[in-house]
Amino acid sequence: GENVGLHLPTLSVQEGDNSIINCAYSNSASDYFIWYKQESGKGPQFIIDIRSNMDKRQGQRVTVLLNKTVKHLSLQIAATQPGDSAVYFCAENIGGFQKLVFGTGTRLLVSP
Amino acid sequence: GAGVSQSPSNKVTEKGKDVELRCDPISGHTALYWYRQSLGQGLEFLIYFQGNSAPDKSGLPSDRFSAERTGGSVSTLTIQRTQQEDSAVYLCASSLGSAGGQQTQYFGPGTRLLVL
Numbered sequence: 544g545e546n547v548g549l550h551l552p553t554l555s556v557q558e559g560d561n562s563i564i565n566c567a568y569s570n571s572a573s574d575y576f577i578w579y580k581q582e583s584g585k586g587p588q589f590i591i592d593i594r595s596n597m598d599k600r601q602g603q604r605v606t607v608l609l610n611k612t613v614k615h616l617s618l619q620i621a622a623t624q625p626g627d628s629a630v631y632f633c634a635e636n637i638g639g640f641q642k643l644v645f646g647t648g649t650r651l652l653v654s655p
Numbered sequence: 656g657a658g659v660s661q662s663p664s665n666k667v668t669e670k671g672k673d674v675e676l677r678c679d680p681i682s683g684h685t686a687l688y689w690y691r692q693s694l695g696q697g698l699e700f701l702i703y704f705q706g707n708s709a710p711d712k713s714g715l716p717s718d719r720f721s722a723e724r725t726g727g728s729v730s731t732l733t734i735q736r737t738q739q740e741d742s743a744v745y746l747c748a749s750s751l752g753s754a755g756g757q758q759t760q761y762f763g764p765g766t767r768l769l770v771l
Contacts, residue, residue: 577759586659586746586762587698632697641686641705641750642714643760645697
């Protein structure tokens with residue numbers, strides 16, 4: 544089965560709000576995590592990644608938090624925009640193995 | 656610059672036919688991956704190529720699935736005797752690739768396969 548899962552299949556927010564998308568993983572040996580955004584009809588687009596020796600990493604309007612104690616990963620999007628509407632996937636990688644294990648995804652809907 | 660490209664973008668075939676899906680990775684990327692995404696699902700790993708090393712085929716669901724990578728660049732995923740459950744989006748990704756490295760995988764737009 545999958546190592547990675549998501550709590551919320553759909554998240555609806557208003558434009559300008561902050562969004563938080565959560566992900567749980569079960570493999571404590573995972574040491575690299577990635578968030579991807581997938582718009583309809585397109586391939587996944589890299590958003591941000593984090594290695595297991597970090598607990599927080601910031602990008603442009605996005606922040607990823609990693610809590611290894613409870614095996615939890617989150618993606619925070621600041622000032623959410625309609626263009627952020629998509630399905631978001633977390634993925635994990637175990638050192639030395641190049642394949643990514645993906646969760647089932649969370650759909651983010653941003654209303655103007 | 657050019658990203659990962661895949662062809663065809665859509666493929667409709669009849670049950671029992673063979674199909675070939677093509678992937679052109681980003682120039683200079685030595686690692687190439689194939690994933691499958693069923694409707695409303697996450698991505699399922701199929702196969703991974705790194706340089707001239709033997710591919711990791713651990714994700715291929717049956718012996719009807721095979722993949723080649725010629726000259727360390729273009730890859731072809733072949734599905735023989737297609738079944739309706741093979742209907743999915745087949746995604747290719749590439750990364751710079753290095754032994755033991757953890758590198759960002761960049762995805763192509765996918766090939767949408769429908770088996771009637």
